[in-house]
Amino acid sequence: MPRNKSDQNREEKRDEIVTAARSLFIKDGFEATPINRLARAAGVSANTIYWYFKDKDEVLVAVLDGELNARMTEYLKVTFTNHTERLLWVVNQLEEVSLLVSTVHTRLQSSAAINVWHERFHAMTEGLLRAEMQTLGVASEKMDALVKISVFAVEGLLSHDVSGSDKTSICEALATGW
Amino acid sequence: MPRNKSDQNREEKRDEIVTAARSLFIKDGFEATPINRLARAAGVSANTIYWYFKDKDEVLVAVLDGELNARMTEYLKVTFTNHTERLLWVVNQLEEVSLLVSTVHTRLQSSAAINVWHERFHAMTEGLLRAEMQTLGVASEKMDALVKISVFAVEGLLSHDVSGSDKTSICEALATGW
DNA sequence: CATTCTCTTGAATGGCAATCAAGGAGAATT
């Protein structure tokens, strides 16, 4: 609960900017969205964005947090028949925000904020994946390697434009071994 | 053999620029190397670079071709005791040019020239890898999936800063199955 | 009513890739 009207407006306004940013970053991409366009879409001037956010990367982090939250909520509601299905679902979700994914990997190097977000994201997803794979009976010595291979494979699928059937067989191979 | 002195100079000058670019792009990164700095390092003015190259990406492609050539020559000379060794060798080579690797994945999206180079690179490496894995007795139905998983895993290793022991166990898992 | 705090904006600033416009230097043609 905000302490006063001023704080309330602050959050609302911030959210409006994030909402506009989410739509533009996902549809056109972060790099293809100058601050000015974002400002116009949010109905403010460019400088107003800098009142609410330190820089463009901080807007991106807010968008990422929002998307992650929404998709994680979704994830917890879905039940999967097997691990292959689960991986394919994740790939599909990430493909809907593939421009965000590649932007994160790009800006990682130059933005500390994005770097931190990325690390947390990996820690979280690797944790979830490890738990799932334990129930599948993956040997603990190979666990770390297999978790990372799975994560890297999913990331590769997102950035390398692979046929649908290859996607399926890759997820199957990850889930069932060779 | 160049047809005249003019052509000869042209190639030499081009090479000087590429040599300077190679060193800067590998050490500092492509994005952190403005055309002006590159020009100074090559002993020419910025515009001269645009006489020899269409744009900055074309310089990058020339650098990539040179590095690829050098490392492929090296690769053909080395003999490996097993597939794990081979994968680790490749990872080590790529780590020496990790800034180039991440730049390629970044500029892929905005530069047609880099995109083409990247596709060729993948076609080549996947071809080599497939041949190796055939000798290891990988089932042909799973071949495409396993090749791509290996490539994606190697790319993941490069961009995600993984401990040395994890690198080894990942390459082992890729080489021996799970 | 003066002061301060929150918010907003138009106008810089500075970095960068890329282009323009103006030559110079040597080879080929007259």
Add this chain to the structure above:
DNA sequence: AATTCTCCTTGATTGCCATTCAAGAGAATG
């Protein structure tokens, strides 16, 4: 030898972009 032509080089400019500066307006507070 003079002229033209082609290759090469460069200083100055353009245009895009993120970010900062400087100047306020309006509400809240003393």
